Amino acid sequence: MLLQLELAVINLVLNARDAMPNGGELVIRTFKETSPIAGGAAAAGKRREFVGLEISDTGIGMPPEVAARAFEPFFTTKEAGRGTGLGLSMVYGFARQSGGSVSIRAQVGIGTTVTLLLPRSRPAPESDRAGATDLPQSTSA
Numbered sequence: 001m002l003l004q005l006e007l008a009v010i011n012l013v014l015n016a017r018d019a020m021p022n023g024g025e026l027v028i029r030t031f032k033e034t035s036p037i038a039g040g041a042a043a044a045g046k047r048r049e050f051v052g053l054e055i056s057d058t059g060i061g062m063p064p065e066v067a068a069r070a071f072e073p074f075f076t077t078k079e080a081g082r083g084t085g086l087g088l089s090m091v092y093g094f095a096r097q098s099g100g101s102v103s104i105r106a107q108v109g110i111g112t113t114v115t116l117l118l119p120r121s122r123p124a125p126e127s128d129r130a131g132a133t134d135l136p137q138s139t140s141a
Contacts, residue, residue, distance in 0.1 A: 001098065004094045004098075005094070005118075007090065007094075008090070008091045008094050008095075008116065009028075009053070009055070011087035011088065011090060011091055012055040012087075012091060012114050012116075013026065013028075013055065014087070015087060015088070015112075015114075016055060016056075016057035016059060016112070017057075018059075018078065019057050019059025019060050019061070019111070019112060020057055020058065020059040020060075021060075024057055024058040024059050024111070025057065025058045026055070026056070026057050027054075027055070027056045027057075028053070028054070028055050029052075029053075029054040029055075029056070030051065030052060030053055030054075031051075031052040031054070032049065032050065032051055032052065032120065033049070033050045033051075033052050033117060034047045034048070034049050034050070035047065035048055035050065036048075048119065049119070049120035050100060050117040050118060050119060050120055051117070051118050051119075051120050052115060052116065052117050052118075053115070053116045053118070054113060054114070054115045054116075055113070055114050055116075056111060056112070056113040056114075057111045057112055057113075058110070058111040059111050059112060060108070060109065060111075061106045061107045061108040061109055061110050061111050061112055062077075062104075062106035062108065062112060063106075063108055064106075066106075067104050067105075067106045067112075070088050070104055070106075071088050071089055071091070071092040071102070071104070072089060073086060073089040074086065074089075075088075075089075088104075088114075091114070091116065095116055095117070095118065098118050098119065099118075099119045100116065100117045100118040100119055101116075101117050102114065102115065102116045102117070103115050
């Protein structure tokens with residue numbers, strides 16, 4: 001999962017760079033978010049924790065019709081040889097497979113922000129018995 005996160009960040013940063021051919025500002029922000037769990041009465045009052053990663057640029061932005069298609073596989077606005085259209089679809093797939101989500105906000109002439117939300121994991125509980133593992137302790141074959 002760490003490699004997929006690294007590739008997602010690289011794709012988002014490269015897209016931001018390409019959207020700012022004359023320079024600009026790139027901001028990477030992390031945050032935590034808690035959201036209610038969907039599921040009716042059984043999930044009432046329960047909340048799920050996410051770790052957020054937001055990458056913003058002050059580039060050329062995107063019109064709404066382009067932003068709406070940005071996560072489609074092979075969709076690209078780059079000229080031939082400059083992009084495959086797989087970067088943002090890979091980010092989308094990673095987010096969904098991880099149990100999270102990704103969204104995009106863009107405004108022409110202002111810039112673009114991509115927000116990735118990934119479920120927060122908690123450390124495994126420590127055993128109450130020294131040396132205990134979940135593996136069988138028998139050494140017989």
